Amino acid sequence: MKRTLGVILAGGLATRMGGGDKGRLLIGGRSLMTHVIDRLSPQVAHMALNANGDAGRFDDLGLPVIPDSIDGFAGPLAGVLAGLDWAADKGATSIVTVAADSPFFPSNLTERLKQSADGQVHPLVLATTPKTGEEQLKSGGKGRVNRHPTFGLWPVALRDDLRAALDGGLRKVVAWTDLHDGREALFEAEPFDPFFNINTPEDLVQAEALL
Template identity: 45%
Template sequence: MTRVDPAQIPGVLLAGGLARRMGGGDKPMRTIGGRTILERVIARLKPQCSELILNANGDPARFAAFGLPVIADTVKDFPGPLAGILAALDWFAANRPEVALVLSAAADCPFLPRDLVARLHRALIDEKAQLAVAASDGQSHPVIALWRVDLRDELRHALVVEDMRKIDRWTARYRLATMAWPTTPLDPFFNANTMDDIAEAERLAALDAAGAQ
């Protein structure tokens, strides 16, 4: 594909999950170190992306304070993050037709790398791949990836016709670049799934703040 300036790549924050392990509600609205997780995610990605949108279902007004466009899944029954990615690719195709690549990131990952977009894009180009995914500690994080907008119809078919739910099953169909990050002093892809994770995130936030000084 044509080389893209990483600074011109927009991002979607995926907040469409049901947070069952936390008893429901919006995980990104939980507070860590006096700031919501979503605030932290936006602060990490805003300097890296040309713009950000938020994928969330339900009443979008609850996110109004963040000033981001909020888009809902277009595939019913909460089929998972692939539905949010598809909604984002469709939104950018309709509203920013010049956009070729979109970053996706989980809205409950408060410590995302500050070089996320640049390194994923470099891996995509260097490996002549169609998609690029982040990894750490030997594990890939397929929710945090670069996606080609021109693959959205193939993704729609996988979701609607094939009832596909797992991201790695879909990415396995394409040339996939994987870019790994170190996990010291903390794993940048730590995500808060449970209340115990929130407590651990408080500890990591102090480490992260110390490392930034």
């Protein structure tokens, strides 16, 4: 039996889309969240949705809805913590997180993240893609990959450490993963970045074309 559970992170404020639930936007006549659920479902044992506010608005998805346990908008790490607490109650050892607004993530995401975690006591891996030449120029040559902090493999065993870090004010995902020797799994970004996420109306048009 698979011991890894999946958590869809949908706790963002979607300010560049005018607010609301970005995952409800449509491409190809189906919501982004439906695309994400269909892609993640074969890769994990069970799934949950991390979202705040009225959970009833997601009843049609048939998923448990788990809110952040950290007050205020604490970013994706708060969603990760909520997922880890949920997974602990299920007796699972790890979770894989994905973003609700990224409908094209790899169909072998979980497999590749686990491969990269081989030998780790506490599997902790973030997805990455190579930077383009233009991106490397813009960054002044700093780093050769883009890290995608909402796509990762997270160990239930470190949930109390994460809780303490969030209570202490830490918000940056990579600041916490680096503290625990987090690894990276490199995915190809051709013909397009599979972790492309929809933040603006223009992105939605591009996603429709990619689909």
